[in-house]
Every structure is written in structure tokens, then in C-alpha cells.
Amino acid sequence: MEQNQNELLDQLNRFTRRSHSLDEVYIFDLILCDNEIDRDGDCFSMQALSELQKRFVGVTGIFDHDPRSGNQTARIFRTGLRRDPERRTKAGQEYCCLTANAYMVRTERNSDLIREIEGGIKKEVSISCACGKRVCSVCGKNHLQQPCTHIKGRVYGGTLCYTTLDDVNDVYEWSFVAVPAQRRAGVTKTLGGQADAETEILRRAYGDALRTVDQLSEAIRRDVVRLCYRWGDNACAKALADSALHMDAAQLLTLRQSLQKGTAPAAGKSILPENPHMPAKNGLSAFSLGSMERSEDAHE
Numbered sequence: 001m002e003q004n005q006n007e008l009l010d011q012l013n014r015f016t017r018r019s020h021s022l023d024e025v026y027i028f029d030l031i032l033c034d035n036e037i038d039r040d041g042d043c044f045s046m047q048a049l050s051e052l053q054k055r056f057v058g059v060t061g062i063f064d065h066d067p068r069s070g071n072q073t074a075r076i077f078r079t080g081l082r083r084d085p086e087r088r089t090k091a092g093q094e095y096c097c098l099t100a101n102a103y104m105v106r107t108e109r110n111s112d113l114i115r116e117i118e119g120g121i122k123k124e125v126s127i128s129c130a131c132g133k134r135v136c137s138v139c140g141k142n143h144l145q146q147p148c149t150h151i152k153g154r155v156y157g158g159t160l161c162y163t164t165l166d167d168v169n170d171v172y173e174w175s176f177v178a179v180p181a182q183r184r185a186g187v188t189k190t191l192g193g194q195a196d197a198e199t200e201i202l203r204r205a206y207g208d209a210l211r212t213v214d215q216l217s218e219a220i221r222r223d224v225v226r227l228c229y230r231w232g233d234n235a236c237a238k239a240l241a242d243s244a245l246h247m248d249a250a251q252l253l254t255l256r257q258s259l260q261k262g263t264a265p266a267a268g269k270s271i272l273p274e275n276p277h278m279p280a281k282n283g284l285s286a287f288s289l290g291s292m293e294r295s296e297d298a299h300e
């Protein structure tokens with residue numbers, strides 16, 4: 001325990017407005033969550049952490065995974081943000097965690113639980129809260145309004161894909177989870193209320209479908225790159241192949257179709273598709289592949 005127990009007791013007694021002695025209560029500290037990317041590929045923004053810090057004061061913890069728990073509860077009476085300037089998250093941010101001090105009134109029934117907490121057996125805490133935003137790190141879309149095709153954990157043009165949870169609008173509870181028993185110990189994020197079973201199934205199906213599209217896109221991308229170099233290994237072919245790295249499935253399909261149909265560059269015909277989604281900004285559409293001739297010079 002970092003803080004002095006008497007100092008904490010002081011703070012607790014101010015919080016409860018009824019004086020407890022150190023014999024009556026068990027005071028412990030915990031880490032509720034942090035801004036690191038978790039195993040679901042999500043992380044909290046700093047703003048979300050500050051909001052959670054405010055909202056978790058007074059929130060009761062539950063021990064429902066433990067059949068002996070009965071009506072045992074613990075309550076948070078103080079929260080804080082602890083920054084670690086030495087440590088960076090996977091997203092490159094300064095590490096910060098939300099800490100809390102909680103207390104339990106000692107009873108005979110919770111003596112085992114207290115021993116487990118003291119012994120470090122109950123180590124991981126899961127929290128449940130509602131977030132109004134899940135923002136993709138690659139494209140900035142809020143998944144709750146507009147899903148995108150980026151997959152968490154993948155790197156797109158040097159940017160790691162993860163979602164940032166923001167706009168915390170409610171907190172529900174926190175609980176201890178026995179580490180070995182819980183497959184997904186850690187932070188439980190509930191979006192705009194408790195997710196029902198159907199929502200969960202749809203979310204999983206959507207994730208599976210995205211992964212399938214991603215695998216297919218990879219295969220098409222390899223095709224496209226191969227087709228790009230079909231007429232030779234030059235700067236233009238390389239630029240086009242590179243731009244394929246940033247295309248989504250629909251763009252890749254269109255490009256592959258064009259490349260497959262594409263006649264020899266001697267014909268001077270642009271083989272780039274007339275797709276409004278194509279990244280015309282790189283100026284590639286002005287050239288035909290394998291030749292630096294302007295496509296306007298081509299005769300149909």
C-alpha cells in the first residue's frame with residue numbers, strides 16, 4: 001500500500017461521514033483501467049480516463065463470481081490518475097492508469113475474501129461502463145455511427161489499428177475477477193448500456209466477416225501488385241503497386257479488373273479505372289502503366 005493507512009482512513013471517514021477505525025474496515029487499492037491497448041484492441045482516451053476518475057467515486061464493487069460472496073461489497077472512496085512518463089503505450093502515448101482506494105467493512109464472512117485480496121489472488125479488476133465513441137485509429141470513424149473495414153491489430157501504412165474509447169457517459173460497476181478462470185479478464189466495455197445476446201452475436205459475425213474480407217483483399221492485393229509489374233519494373237509500376245497498399249477491397253477489385261483487361265502499354269491507354277474512389281490525388285491516373293506517355297495522346 002502506497003499511502004499511509006491512517007491518512008487513507010481520514011479520507012474514508014470524510015467520505016462516509018461516519019467514523020470507522022482501522023480495525024473495522026479493510027482499505028485496499030486497485031487499478032481500475034489504463035490507456036494501454038487491451039486484448040480487444042481498445043484503449044481509453046485521456047479524457048475518458050478523467051471522466052471515469054470522476055464517476056467511479058462511490059461506486060460499489062461486486063464479487064458475483066464467488067459463491068461465498070453473498071452481500072459482500074466494497075466501495076471506492078477515492079480515485080486518481082497515475083502517469084508514468086517513462087512508459088509508452090503501444091499507441092505511443094504516455095502511460096496513465098486510473099487508480100482507486102476502496103474499503104470493506106470487516107465481517108466474519110468476508111475475512112476469506114480480504115485474505116485473498118491481501119495475498120494478491122484477486123488481482124485483476126474488470127470495470128463496466130458506457131462509451132459514446134469508439135474511434136478507429138486509422139480512419140477516425142466512430143464505429144458506433146459508421147463502421148469501417150480496418151481490423152484491430154493490423155498495421156495500415158505504418159499506423160497500428162485500434163479503437164479509442166471516448167465520451168464515457170455512464171459507469172456501472174467494478175468487480176474482481178479470478179485471473180485463471182476468466183478468459184477475458186480486464187476491462188469490460190459496455191456500449192450505451194448492457195449489450196444483449198443478439199448484439200453480441202451480430203458483433204462477432206461482423207468481426208468474422210471483416211476478417212474474411214481482409215484475407216480476400218490480401219489475395220487480390222498480391223494479384224494487383226503482380227499485374228502492376230507485368231510490363232516492367234519501373235517507377236510508375238512501383239508507385240501504382242504502392243498505392244494498392246492503401247486500397248480497400250472494392251477499389252482493389254476494380255483495379256485488378258482493369259489491370260487484367262489492360263492492353264500492352266504500347267497502346268498508350270490508361271489502365272487505371274475510372275472509379276471516383278481511386279486516389280487520383282497521387283496523379284497516377286495521368287499516366288499509363290509502363291509508359292510515361294500522357295494518356296490524352298492515346299487514340300482509341
Ligand SMILES: [Zn+2]
Nearest residue numbers: 136139148150
Ligand atoms: Zn477505420
